[in-house]
Amino acid sequence: xxxTLKKIAFLTLFFTAPLLSxxxxxxxxxxxxxxxxxxxxxxxxxxxxxxxxxxxxxxxxGQLTTSxxxxxxxxxxxxxxxxxxIPVGTAILIPVALLxxxxxxxxxxxxxxxxxxVAADGRPIAISIGTILSEGAIINTGSNSxxxxxxxxxxxxxxxSNSQVKLSKLRTARYTNSPRxxxxxxxxxxxxxxSPLDKNKGRFEVRSPLAVAGVRGTxxxxxxxxxxxxxxxxxxxxxxAKKNQPPAxxxxxxxxxxxxAKGVGNAVALLPPPRLTGQPQLQxxxxxxxxxxxVAGAHGYRAQIATDADARNIVSEAExxxxxxxxxxxxxxxxxxAYFVRLTALDQMGLQGIPQITAFKLKARPExxxxxxxxxxxxxxxxxxxxxxxxxxxxxxxxVASDAAFKQLIVDQAALAAPxxxxxxxxxxxxxxxxxxxxxxxxxxxxxxxxxxxxFDLLPALQVPKIADAIDGDLSFRWNAEPGQTFLVEIGRDAxxxxxxxxxxxxxxxxxxxxxxxxTYFIRIKVTDSDSYVSPFSPSQKVYIGSRxxxxxxxPLLNASGSTxxxx
Numbered sequence: 314x315x316x317t318l319k320k321i322a323f324l325t326l327f328f329t330a331p332l333l334s335x336x337x338x339x340x341x342x343x344x345x346x347x348x349x350x351x352x353x354x355x356x357x358x359x360x361x362x363x364x365x366x367x368x369x370x371x372x373x374x375g376q377l378t379t380s381x382x383x384x385x386x387x388x389x390x391x392x393x394x395x396x397x398x399i400p401v402g403t404a405i406l407i408p409v410a411l412l413x414x415x416x417x418x419x420x421x422x423x424x425x426x427x428x429x430x431v432a433a434d435g436r437p438i439a440i441s442i443g444t445i446l447s448e449g450a451i452i453n454t455g456s457n458s459x460x461x462x463x464x465x466x467x468x469x470x471x472x473x474s475n476s477q478v479k480l481s482k483l484r485t486a487r488y489t490n491s492p493r494x495x496x497x498x499x500x501x502x503x504x505x506x507x508s509p510l511d512k513n514k515g516r517f518e519v520r521s522p523l524a525v526a527g528v529r530g531t532x533x534x535x536x537x538x539x540x541x542x543x544x545x546x547x548x549x550x551x552x553x554a555k556k557n558q559p560p561a562x563x564x565x566x567x568x569x570x571x572x573x574a575k576g577v578g579n580a581v582a583l584l585p586p587p588r589l590t591g592q593p594q595l596q597x598x599x600x601x602x603x604x605x606x607x608v609a610g611a612h613g614y615r616a617q618i619a620t621d622a623d624a625r626n627i628v629s630e631a632e633x634x635x636x637x638x639x640x641x642x643x644x645x646x647x648x649x650x651a652y653f654v655r656l657t658a659l660d661q662m663g664l665q666g667i668p669q670i671t672a673f674k675l676k677a678r679p680e681x682x683x684x685x686x687x688x689x690x691x692x693x694x695x696x697x698x699x700x701x702x703x704x705x706x707x708x709x710x711x712x713v714a715s716d717a718a719f720k721q722l723i724v725d726q727a728a729l730a731a732p733x734x735x736x737x738x739x740x741x742x743x744x745x746x747x748x749x750x751x752x753x754x755x756x757x758x759x760x761x762x763x764x765x766x767x768x769f770d771l772l773p774a775l776q777v778p779k780i781a782d783a784i785d786g787d788l789s790f791r792w793n794a795e796p797g798q799t800f801l802v803e804i805g806r807d808a809x810x811x812x813x814x815x816x817x818x819x820x821x822x823x824x825x826x827x828x829x830x831x832x833t834y835f836i837r838i839k840v841t842d843s844d845s846y847v848s849p850f851s852p853s854q855k856v857y858i859g860s861r862x863x864x865x866x867x868x869p870l871l872n873a874s875g876s877t878x879x880x881x
Contacts, residue, residue, distance in 0.1 A: 358514040378411040414484035423626035426458025448483040459627040476501025502536035524572040545569035584658040584666030597762035611658035681764035692848035699733040794822035797843025
């Protein structure tokens with residue numbers, strides 16, 4: 314019985330002691346109903362309160378922390394043994410972890426493509442630059458669509474295409490504004506660049522169905538790949554844990570891991586940044602192309618196009634595998650302008666490597682016209698360059714050179730109104746030519762990029778031998794030829810060949826025509842080479858067929874010298 318009484322007495326004292334410390338006595342001033350926030354000294358990670366008359370730890374905890382029950386932690390932290398004897402002006406240190414939360418927001422900093430979002434209550438949200446999002450919002454990025462969010466502490470969240478996240482917690486600690494952020498990745502990938510949290514004791518976590526990545530200020534990526542979660546760290550450190558378990562691994566810069574149902578995978582080194590080959594800094598076609606020097610161990614490559622060097626405003630992305638010896642990434646749909654390409658290599662586990670960022674300019678418009686002729690070779694004595702007409706073109710710029718680099722220009726016509734140009738007679742040899750479109754813009758004339766260079770060999774034109782005026786016998790002539798050529802021979806009654814006496818194809822460089830009626834005729838030949846190149850007609854030759862006397866059986870009447878008698 315005595316033992317029981319002792320326990321009851323102990324319990325009574327345990328519970329009543331705090332109550333006695335809170336009770337007002339005739340000599341003590343009344344406890345304040347509200348603490349004055351102006352008495353707070355706010356640090357980066359703590360709040361200091363200066364005790365006032367009548368203050369108790371329970372009152373301070375109830376009004377400045379999440380619960381009045383935190384008075385015990387305050388007493389221990391501040392080494393206060395007697396709650397009733399807190400001297401006025403005593404500095405009461407309150408850790409940020411005990412401060413209540415205030416709601417925070419995220420703001421749309423950049424976007425492109427189709428973005429869908431709903432609020433915590435299911436209400437659709439129209440997304441545009443500057444849209445404010447609150448806790449509980451769910452965001453979806455469509456195909457080739459991108460979104461960048463800015464948080465009040467200057468942290469940034471980037472969502473690539475085909476991704477979905479929930480803003481599970483957007484809060485800040487009262488008074489200190491220390492961020493308390495939780496993002497749940499539901500699909501795809503998320504890239505986070507978090508401001509340092511060590512000093513303000515903030516918290517930033519990316520949660521997924523299998524893992525939690527917690528940081529104190531870092532640049533990292535999290536992705537859902539099948540039934541696994543990938544984490545990659547570019548700077549700072551990330552503690553990786555399975556859901557509802559303590560951290561099992563800390564990833565350092567340049568490391569990544571894969572978490573799946575079996576557990577948290579080991580840290581592995583990320584692949585090094587890939588290197589672009591060629592001249593990627595200037596792109597002159599609507600389809601942007603990046604050639605990649607192969608990275609050992611890479612199973613693919615990902616390129617993201619952004620308008621800023623930090624890749625917060627992403628406008629397009631594409632991937633390429635490593636099957637070819639020199640992988641190439643192609644991206645369409647970009648307007649002319651200045652961009653940055655962020656390129657990463659993908660390893661066999663799907664981890665993205667260290668990025669390589671390269672600035673480039675796209676100047677693809679006005680697009681060059683399609684080239685028509687000459688191509689491959691020409692046998693023309695008057696070389697004519699022609700190209701397709703562009704509907705809005707004001708002029709064209711034609712260049713012809715004897716070298717592929719266009720340093721030895723033979724023709725440089727910068728303002729041709731028509732889609733063709735006659736260069737006249739050129740020396741035999743190899744030539745290169747290209748043409749650009751010029752349009753009228755608000756700021757003046759704008760020349761687009763040149764077409765792809767075309768080369769051609771200028772070869773000797775077919776020369777029909779001089780044909781003497783014929784007054785006797787059939788019309789027969791030969792010409793020089795190359796193996797495999799075929800010929801189209803035309804004999805016209807007029808210089809314009811509007812009326813033809815003969816049109817004949819032959820595979821031998823000669824022709825024999827029964828003697829036509831007397832008169833003047835014109836002869837020309839077109840050659841088709843063995844490679845199917847068709848030359849223009851040769852310059853025409855004029856020949857006169859004289860009249861003659863014949864016998865009754867049709868044979869020529871010869872004079873005493875043996876020649877044919879002929880008359881005009």
